[in-house]
Amino acid sequence: MTRRFLFVLGSARPDGNTELLARRAAEQLPPDVEQRWIDLTAHPLPDFEDLRHDTDHVRPTEGDPALLLDATLAATDVVIASPLYWYSVSAQTKRYLDHWSGWLRTPGLDFHAAMAGRTLWGVTALAHPEPEVADPLAGLLNNSAAYLGMRFGGVLLGNGSKPGDVLKDTEALGRAKTFFAREAPLARFPYEAG
């Protein structure tokens, strides 16, 4: 089966460290793996509205919500490429994940069954020198994958503050070379750091 990677870019600036690191990792994917890159700033989702207990969610048919839903459903692998903001994902990324909650409750979509068995990955850049401070982001992604019955490939971390800094993080660039080749086991609760 052809693998299709969807890279969801969640930085609030273009050409940032997270994207640079994700692109380094993606360079190593075999040529028969399809790649699609979507920048959430270029394709902003509306604020998520929680309709769970009022009315049915309706499948979006146009605009950025439809683009992101269709791209997500088409992907065998979803890569959340978000900078570390306040020890977690960026607001753009969080909003995208909040929309998953609506998609889970959209009649006829069966988002849960569609996503089960697929793989979630994380790529993040952070300014802080200790990687452990990104544990909340890793936990968020692991637990979300577990909730959906997905596999979780872990988080590729790189260090940097201004754009381009991550290219000086030689350890991160080394990890990027093999990141997508690693085993991605079924995600399990609870997240165990380290």
Ligand SMILES: Cc1cc2nc3c(=O)[nH]c(=O)nc-3n(C[C@H](O)[C@H](O)[C@H](O)COP(=O)(O)O)c2cc1C
């Ligand atoms: C709103 C905001 C929050 C941030 N919060 C953190 C943080 O909690 N921990 C950290 O180490 N770096 C933090 N940073 C620094 C960024 O993670 C760092 O600059 C990173 O390289 C940005 O990724 P990008 O270049 O892909 O945009 C924050 C930056 C911004 C703008």
